[in-house]
Amino acid sequence: MAESTQPLSPRARLAVTAGKAAAAVSRAAGRGSGSVIGGKVALRVDPDLLGRLAGHLDVVLVSATNGKTTTTRLIAEALRAAGEVVSNALGANMPAGITSALSAGANARFGVIEVDEKYLAGVARDVSPKAIALLNLSRDQLDRAAETRMLAERWREGLQGLKTTVIANADDPLVVWAASSSGQVVWVAAGQEWKDDAWSCPSCGGVLQHHGDDWRCGACGFGRPTPTWVLSGDHVLDPNGSAWPIHLQLPGRANKANATSAAAVAAAFGVAPQVALQRMQSVAAVAGRYDVVSYEGRDIRLLLAKNPAGWLETFSLIDGPPAPVILSVNARGADGTDTSWLWDVDYTRLAGHPVVVIGDRRLDLAVRLEVAAVDFRVCDTFQEALQQLPPGRVEAIANYTAFQDLRRIVGN
């Protein structure tokens, strides 16, 4: 299937050309990479284009609330061991962006595609993926996105009857519930530090009991499946019981979890875990995340955290006190305009760090930290915040648009 490069129909070719032209116009006008507008134009000319573009590819779809961009990148690096890869590496993860990315993949063998949670079922229908990786599901941007369990339900319905291998996190009850409608699941014990969306049984509404790594519904018995891939400290245990060391440049437990899922995906595509993990080591930063940039005499590590689960994982990877921390939060359209989620984040974890808060919603953060009894200062700008801090390493944690603001300021 991978070798048979079917020539595109005239209509599909026209669609691809129209999309590229629109993208070029958008780029020339200074409106970003143009990939989304290009994809929109292309899909308008040929609505079935996504399926046609994917026709000659072995595709894996990657979806999650957190870590999907990074995991997509890790899988892409791993699969390059076996052939050319086309991927939407910059996180344009809705159908138009995916279409645009795939347009560049005429000679590729593999398609490694990050998909927004809300679009997973539709994209899976269109591209007939060989595998789907589901990492986690938790609360995110609640005033504009669907509720978390509804998303799990849509995944569950979308996966039903698909002939595809699902690689799913056995430690996230919502993911397990969504994935278990599929006939062929590879369970990965990737962990999930965030538990607050996993107290209520997704199947029957009973209370889930957690005992160590295990969890089970007290009412209906729905519980953690037995994983065949396991993240164990700094190692990935494969289904044969072999332990492979993880050497990542990317920091934190969550990225080890991402690497474990990526290794399981790579195996499904015939790439051995030791080869896959070795290749993942080359990834240093993903769309600016985890990048350390020198700016005004400081080494600033840029960390993106968009929702409570993401903040929790981020707190566990930053340098310990007295490493200074800058927090920046906005509530623009792409962030969700409700800041209530700040109260689901345990900011007491920052006790002992010098903390400076900035961003459009720095006053929400200020009250949050005041109530957490964490010392902090409020600044109007990033530059002003830096002046409060000693030279050296600074951890800068920001939500979505605040992160883009930071990247612009430091020229990353």
Next chain:
Amino acid sequence: MSSSTLRVVWVYPDLLSTYGDQGNVLVVERRARQRGLAVERVDVRSDQQIPTSGDIYLVGGGEDRPQRLAAERLRRDGGLHRAAENGAIIFAVCAGYQILGHEFVNDLGQREPGLGLLDVVSTRGEGERCVGDVLADIDEGLGLPQLTGFENHQGITHLGPGVRPFARVRVGKGNGTGDGTEGAWRDTVIGTYMHGPVLARNPAVADLLLRLTLDVRALPPVDDRWYEALRAERIAAAVQSA
């Protein structure tokens, strides 16, 4: 308050804690401690019994199915009723507010009985969800500064003669009935649609809960600088969005 320790009961965090409403628990706890009170926080999951000896009960918002499950379990449990009869303070938000009423519309589209602790009945609106910053004047019987919050709901709540509106909106939808009312209250039971979380945006309401519990007219002041700055910003944003 029955003993030397303030008991703050957080009702069903496993079902009713989707919108950061646990912030209300944190704010009450913090402001009580700042006044030198000993605080015991009791998180009660929905497979546990609601204690009847709490001083303040906080009930949060939640998604539609958890709301139905919470109502079923609270009706069966009966503890919140007994606590209310004992004079405990009950403060509920959004889905929790609807549960305190006589009835609401559940995730299956059916009328679900509530607890009847507030004389209100909730239905589901046909139009768009009410989402955005809210500014309202709190009922003059409570003597508090303006209410600021964030609403995100599709419910419409009709007030009966047994309650007063908690506030009257200047900006936003509140109860969604078109009459400008927001929330409902009687004696020591208060319901509101405001997230934010509401007590972080309105520390005077948190203090009201403490004053009712302690049966005092005033509390020692605490440093409200950041609360005041946030309030001013959100009130200005609400006015501008109107």
